[in-house]
Amino acid sequence: MAPLDNNEPRKIGDPLKIPQIECGAMADTNTFAAAPEHNEPLGFPGELLENWKEVAIAKIGELADKNRAFRVYLDTCVKCGACTDKCHYFLGTGDPKNMPVARQDLLRSVYRRYYTFAGKYFPWLVGARDLTKEVLDEWYTYYHQCSQCRRCSVACPYGIDTAEISMAAREVLDSVGMGQKYCNEIIAKLKKTGNNLGMNPKALRATLEDLEEDLEDETGIAVKIPLDVKGADILLITPSADFFAEPHIDGLLGYAKVFHAAGVSWTISSYASEAANFGMFIGSYENMREVSWRIRQAAKDLGVKRIVFGECGHAWRVGYSFLNTLAGPFDFLDQNYPIPQHIMEFTSDAIDDGLLKIDKSRNDEFVMTFHDSCNVARGSAMGRQEGGQFDLPRKVLKAVCNHYHDMERDTIRENTFCCGGGGGLLTDDLMDLRIKGAKPRMNALQQVTEDHGVTHMAAICAICKTQFSKVMPKFGYEMDNIMSVHQLVANAVILDGQEDEADQAKAEETP
Amino acid sequence: MISTVYAVLFYVATLMMVVGTGMKVLKYARTSAPLKIPVSPAPRTKRGVWFRMAREVVLFESLFKSNKWIWLFAYLFHFGMLLVLLRHFRYFQMEIWWWVELVQPFGKYASFAMLAGLIGLLIRRIFQQRIRYISAPSDYLMLALLLLIAVSGTMMTFVSKVDIISVKAFMLGLLRFRIETMPVEPVLLIHLGSVALLMIIFPISKLMHAPGLFFSPSRTQVDNAREFRHLSAWAAQLPDLPEGIPAPEEKK
Ligand code: HEM
Ligand code: SF4
Ligand code: SF4
Ligand code: SF4
Numbered sequence: 001m002a003p004l005d006n007n008e009p010r011k012i013g014d015p016l017k018i019p020q021i022e023c024g025a026m027a028d029t030n031t032f033a034a035a036p037e038h039n040e041p042l043g044f045p046g047e048l049l050e051n052w053k054e055v056a057i058a059k060i061g062e063l064a065d066k067n068r069a070f071r072v073y074l075d076t077c078v079k080c081g082a083c084t085d086k087c088h089y090f091l092g093t094g095d096p097k098n099m100p101v102a103r104q105d106l107l108r109s110v111y112r113r114y115y116t117f118a119g120k121y122f123p124w125l126v127g128a129r130d131l132t133k134e135v136l137d138e139w140y141t142y143y144h145q146c147s148q149c150r151r152c153s154v155a156c157p158y159g160i161d162t163a164e165i166s167m168a169a170r171e172v173l174d175s176v177g178m179g180q181k182y183c184n185e186i187i188a189k190l191k192k193t194g195n196n197l198g199m200n201p202k203a204l205r206a207t208l209e210d211l212e213e214d215l216e217d218e219t220g221i222a223v224k225i226p227l228d229v230k231g232a233d234i235l236l237i238t239p240s241a242d243f244f245a246e247p248h249i250d251g252l253l254g255y256a257k258v259f260h261a262a263g264v265s266w267t268i269s270s271y272a273s274e275a276a277n278f279g280m281f282i283g284s285y286e287n288m289r290e291v292s293w294r295i296r297q298a299a300k301d302l303g304v305k306r307i308v309f310g311e312c313g314h315a316w317r318v319g320y321s322f323l324n325t326l327a328g329p330f331d332f333l334d335q336n337y338p339i340p341q342h343i344m345e346f347t348s349d350a351i352d353d354g355l356l357k358i359d360k361s362r363n364d365e366f367v368m369t370f371h372d373s374c375n376v377a378r379g380s381a382m383g384r385q386e387g388g389q390f391d392l393p394r395k396v397l398k399a400v401c402n403h404y405h406d407m408e409r410d411t412i413r414e415n416t417f418c419c420g421g422g423g424g425l426l427t428d429d430l431m432d433l434r435i436k437g438a439k440p441r442m443n444a445l446q447q448v449t450e451d452h453g454v455t456h457m458a459a460i461c462a463i464c465k466t467q468f469s470k471v472m473p474k475f476g477y478e479m480d481n482i483m484s485v486h487q488l489v490a491n492a493v494i495l496d497g498q499e500d501e502a503d504q505a506k507a508e509e510t511p
Numbered sequence: 512m513i514s515t516v517y518a519v520l521f522y523v524a525t526l527m528m529v530v531g532t533g534m535k536v537l538k539y540a541r542t543s544a545p546l547k548i549p550v551s552p553a554p555r556t557k558r559g560v561w562f563r564m565a566r567e568v569v570l571f572e573s574l575f576k577s578n579k580w581i582w583l584f585a586y587l588f589h590f591g592m593l594l595v596l597l598r599h600f601r602y603f604q605m606e607i608w609w610w611v612e613l614v615q616p617f618g619k620y621a622s623f624a625m626l627a628g629l630i631g632l633l634i635r636r637i638f639q640q641r642i643r644y645i646s647a648p649s650d651y652l653m654l655a656l657l658l659l660i661a662v663s664g665t666m667m668t669f670v671s672k673v674d675i676i677s678v679k680a681f682m683l684g685l686l687r688f689r690i691e692t693m694p695v696e697p698v699l700l701i702h703l704g705s706v707a708l709l710m711i712i713f714p715i716s717k718l719m720h721a722p723g724l725f726f727s728p729s730r731t732q733v734d735n736a737r738e739f740r741h742l743s744a745w746a747a748q749l750p751d752l753p754e755g756i757p758a759p760e761e762k763k
Contacts (some may be wrong), residue, residue: 068539159550
């Protein structure tokens with residue numbers, strides 16, 4: 001059979017199909033380790049400490065004292081098995097250590113050994129084990145095969161969230177000097193330049209000016225993408241991928257058009273030119289807080305009234321669920337709007353208020369479906385109604401295109417599958433894992449392609465978009481079959497004064 | 512002699528269960544939750560969370576959605592056990608409450624539901640590849656212990672009847688700190704002994720899932736982080752970050 005990493009399109013399968021257990025299938029898949037210059041700026045030891053064992057054990061105790069979720073989740077699991085078939089990485093790899101409860105057990109077994117009566121005196125009875133270097137390495141391997149997507153938490157009768165355990169485990173690893181290169185390098189870069197790319201303000205300004213030109217060429221109208229404008233009403237915080245990657249850029253053009261049509265003044269900040277917050281992936285409250293603080297600072301410096309987030313999954317989780325905690329209170333902003341607000345909420349309101357002139361037929365070449373990005377779906381919300389994070393994007397999509405079909409119910413909304421690249425795993429050294437982890441989502445997509453002729457999938461997460469543009473070709477799609485929701489909005493919106501060929505054609509027809 | 516041993520055993524077991532579980536629960540309650548992490552479908556109001564928790568406790572809603580077989584066996588077992596427990600009130604009361612009387616006929620047969628559930632769970636644990644993989648010896652033993660309790664109890668109800676009057680006298684005595692003589696029947700001794708063991712291990716085992724559920728942040732938190740600032744005690748102590756964190760370097 002063809003190995004997984006070649007270009008053979010995968011066959012259509014049941015996205016929920018449970019594989020046979022294959023012990024050790026992914027034991028050798030390791031992500032690159034961080035170098036000292038990646039670890040140190042984050043406040044972690046550069047290299048593996050000599051007394052790593054004591055430090056790691058103490059850190060576990062500290063986390064159990066500081067985080068109720070960690071303590072309660074380690075204690076309450078009854079090993080019922082309901083979560084065992086819920087992880088896309090298990091479904092895609094068959095490695096039993098990728099079953100959520102087994103992933104938790106990697107750490108729980110050590111916690112039990114040092115912090116519980118049963119584990120101290122009867123380790124063999126409750127599966128407790130000593131912390132050894134092998135165990136530490138095993139953590140590094142398997143806690144970097146979890147995208148912290150929380151699908152398992154929805155399934156668990158107690159809501160046990162493996163993402164919390166993963167984040168804690170990564171924090172323990174960081175505290176002994178075993179950081180992951182991808183995440184820690186990016187956080188270090190952000191601390192230096194304000195975004196994950198290390199793009200400086202000059203380069204950013206030049207990029208935005210290019211995009212403005214493109215917009216003017218397309219529409220004949222001077223649509224602005226302002227940078228560092230003091231006194232603007234809205235500060236847009238968007239993932240830096242929106243400035244350079246496809247299809248992300250088209251989403252940014254969409255926001256610009258919506259803001260233009262709604263007639264609001266807005267700006268991007270070069271100081272906080274990044275919505276992503278990789279501090280979450282490594283479970284570090286302090287790093288996450290520091291990254292978030294830049295947003296507060298930028299909002300204050302620019303004197304804006306509102307903060308709006310662009311399309312980014314985990315950024316929105318941090319924005320919606322954590323920002324007020326980490327960098328609040330935001331008493332200096334306009335309290336009449338949610339703080340922060342999602343661009344989807346903004347666009348949805350603009351549609352309701354009739355501010356957008358839309359020609360749906362401009363998206364007629366696409367038959368769409370929507371990928372609920374897991375951090376948005378399970379870690380945040382939108383709008384005023386429960387479930388708004390599912391309904392608003394669909395509402396916007398249906399407002400701008402004529403052909404839309406949902407994927408199977410057990411693979412969308414709160415049960416959505418992760419794209420396979422979230423949680424700090426969007427790195428080339430994990431490509432094999434990313435392809436296997438994307439399989440359940442891809443199979444669900446193939447189903448609707450088969451049944452309804454779906455051609456394109458839209459997403460509202462920078463990581464999802466990058467991941468899909470990489471892995472979709474492995475499943476018989478093109479790179480550009482993944483789209484930004486606001487890309488479709490951009491296609492369909494007609495700005496005031498814009499020359500519209502369709503309109504013109506009609507005008508010529510009617511005598 | 513045996514009566515004294517069992518009397519002491521029950522006092523110790525009760526103390527261990529109440530104090531041990533109490534201490535754990537207190538620990539859970541005092542450990543702060545630094546961030547808002549409710550998981551979808553997350554209610555936006557306190558009332559909604561009460562509703563959600565009620566559904567989790569009464570219906571095992573999440574389990575029902577995620578695995579029908581486990582749900583079926585878990586439900587048979589837990590609610591069988593609940594009825595059986597309610598029926599046991601009669602051994603501790605001089606005047607039996609009306610609702611305990613009401614439960615009586617159901618409680619008697621609920622033990623079969625409980626047994627069926629336990630056996631179903633055990634079979635799954637042994638033969639389901641994935642569940643076998645995640646099981647430690649304690650997971651099998653826990654089911655074995657509950658089976659022992661349920662089988663010995665059912666036997667006393669339906670097979671070899673014991674002298675209920677003196678059992679009741681013994682229990683009522685315990686409540687009044689008097690040691691009465693209990694009938695020395697092997698089945699009864701096994702039943703009471705294994706119940707005492709279950710009570711003793713309650714706070715140091717996975718049985719903590721019962722109180723634990725009420726402290727699970729992903730289920731008990733209200734999804735209102737934008738409206739109300741959530742701040743844990745230790746996070747509130749963190750120093751404010753400096754106003755001007757180094758700005759991005761302007762390159763020439
Ligand atoms: C608030 C009360 C309780 C709730 C909501 C609850 C809920 C659950 C759920 C959802 C499961 C997982 C499904 C399963 O494997 O059976 C479970 C398992 C279990 N429960 Fe409970 N439970 C409660 C009280 C208790 C009590 C008081 C006991 C003990 C006497 C108990 C003993 C067990 C055992 C032994 C298991 C593991 C079964 C197995 O090995 O598969 N539960 N419980
Ligand atoms: S959080 Fe997601 S990736 Fe991690 S174990 Fe659970 S289902 Fe798997
Ligand atoms: S569903 Fe929850 S309780 Fe059951 S095995 Fe998984 S984590 Fe443990
Ligand atoms: S990249 Fe997208 S699907 Fe994957 S973890 Fe992030 S939000 Fe979830």
